Amino acid sequence: xxxxxxxxxxxxxxxxxxxxxxxxxxxxxxxxxxxxxxxxxxxxxxxxxxxxxxxxxxxxxxxxxxxxxxxxxxxxxxxxxxxxxxxxxxxxxxxxxxxxxxxxxxxxxxxxxxxxxxxxxxxxxxxxxxxxxxxxxxxxxxxxxxxxxxxxxxxxxxxxxxxxxxxxxxxxxxxxxxxxxxxxxxxxxxxxxxxxxxxxxxxxxxxxxxxxxxxxxxxxxxxxxxxxxxxxxxxxxxxxxxxxxxxxxxxxxxxxxxxxxxxxxxxxxxxxxxxxxxxxxxxxxxxxxxxxxxxxxxxxxxxxxxxxxxxxxxx
Ligand code: 5GP
Ligand code: MN
Numbered sequence: 472x473x474x475x476x477x478x479x480x481x482x483x484x485x486x487x488x489x490x491x492x493x494x495x496x497x498x499x500x501x502x503x504x505x506x507x508x509x510x511x512x513x514x515x516x517x518x519x520x521x522x523x524x525x526x527x528x529x530x531x532x533x534x535x536x537x538x539x540x541x542x543x544x545x546x547x548x549x550x551x552x553x554x555x556x557x558x559x560x561x562x563x564x565x566x567x568x569x570x571x572x573x574x575x576x577x578x579x580x581x582x583x584x585x586x587x588x589x590x591x592x593x594x595x596x597x598x599x600x601x602x603x604x605x606x607x608x609x610x611x612x613x614x615x616x617x618x619x620x621x622x623x624x625x626x627x628x629x630x631x632x633x634x635x636x637x638x639x640x641x642x643x644x645x646x647x648x649x650x651x652x653x654x655x656x657x658x659x660x661x662x663x664x665x666x667x668x669x670x671x672x673x674x675x676x677x678x679x680x681x682x683x684x685x686x687x688x689x690x691x692x693x694x695x696x697x698x699x700x701x702x703x704x705x706x707x708x709x710x711x712x713x714x715x716x717x718x719x720x721x722x723x724x725x726x727x728x729x730x731x732x733x734x735x736x737x738x739x740x741x742x743x744x745x746x747x748x749x750x751x752x753x754x755x756x757x758x759x760x761x762x763x764x765x766x767x768x769x770x771x772x773x774x775x776x777x778x779x780x781x782x783x784x785x786x
Pocket of ligand 2: 558580630
C-alpha cells in the first residue's frame with residue numbers, strides 16, 4: 472500500500488526496535504541509506520540493527536559504521552517491531568525476512584516498486600533513497616552529524632554518477648550543498664568510490680575486449696564469463712565506459728556470476744530499460760536497470776538482445 476511521507480515518518484517515530492536492510496548486490500545508495508538511517512534512528516533512542524544479506528564491494532567499507540552491518544545467519548531471529556526496507560522492494564533482500572515477522576516499512580525511489588502487500592513510501596523523482604533519508608532526518612528533527620552526512624552524500628553521489636545523470640535535480644544539489652555544510656568532504660568520498668584493484672582494471676580490459684555492437688550502433692554490450700568474473704570483487708563502472716559511445720542508446724553488461732546465473736546491467740539514453748528489466752524479472756529506473764537470467768551466457772545474451780530489440784522497435 473502506498474503511504475505518505477508523513478505516515479512513513481510517523482511509523483519510524485512509533486517504532487522502538489528497528490531492523491534495517493537494503494537490496495542484495497548493494498550499491499552506494501543501499502549501504503549509504505542503511506547506515507544513515509541506522510545512525511539517525513539510534514540518535515533518537517531506538518534499538519537498531521542493520522542486516523544486508525550479501526557481500527559488499529570494498530569501496531563501501533570506508534563508510535562510517537560499516538563494520539556494524541551484519542549478514543543474517545541461518546536460523547537467526549531478531550526482535551524487532553519494524554522492518555525498514557530501503558532502496559528496493561522487499562523481494563530483493565535475501566534471507567532478511569526470515570529474521571523477523573515485524574511489519575515492513577519500505578522507503579524507495581524505484582519506478583518498478585508498486586507497494587503491493589507492504590507499506591511503501593516511494594518518491595520516483597528522488598535521485599537516491601538517501602535523499603529521502605535526508606528529508607526524514609529533517610522531519611524527525613534528528614541531527615545530521617558529519618558521519619550521517621557522509622553516508623547520505625555517498626548514496627546521492629553514486630546514484631547520480633556524481634551529479635551527472637538525468638536524475639540530478641536542483642533539490643539534489645541543494646541537499647548535497649547542505650550535506651557539505653554538515654561536514655561532508657566530497658573529494659574523500661569520490662576518492663574512496665573510484666578506487667579499483669589491479670584485478671578490476673584488468674577485468675575492465677577483458678570486458679572491453681568482449682564489446683559487441685548491435686542494431687546499427689544503437690546497442691553496445693559486453694559479456695564476462697565466470698572464469699573472468701571470479702577474479703575480482705566488482706564490475707562497478709564498467710558499463711559507463713561503453714554507455715558513452717555516441718551512437719549508443721542502450722548499453723548492457725552481462726556477467727556470469729555462477730554457472731547458469733547471469734546478471735544483467737543496462738543503461739540507456741532514451742529507451743525505458745526498467746520495462747525491459749521488468750519483463751525479464753528485474754526492475755530499476757528508466758535509464759538504469761537490471762535483472763538476473765538463469766541461463767548460460769550465450770542464451771542469456773540472445774534473450775537480452777532480443778528484449779532490447781523489441782523495446783527499440785516500439786520506442
Ligand atoms: P545496476 O546495473 O547498477 O546493478 O542496477 C541499476 C538499477 O537497477 C539499480 O537501481 C538497481 O537497484 C536496479 N536493479 C538491478 N538489478 C535489479 C533486479 O534484479 N531487480 C530489480 N527490481 N532492480 C534491479
Ligand atoms: Mn538507489
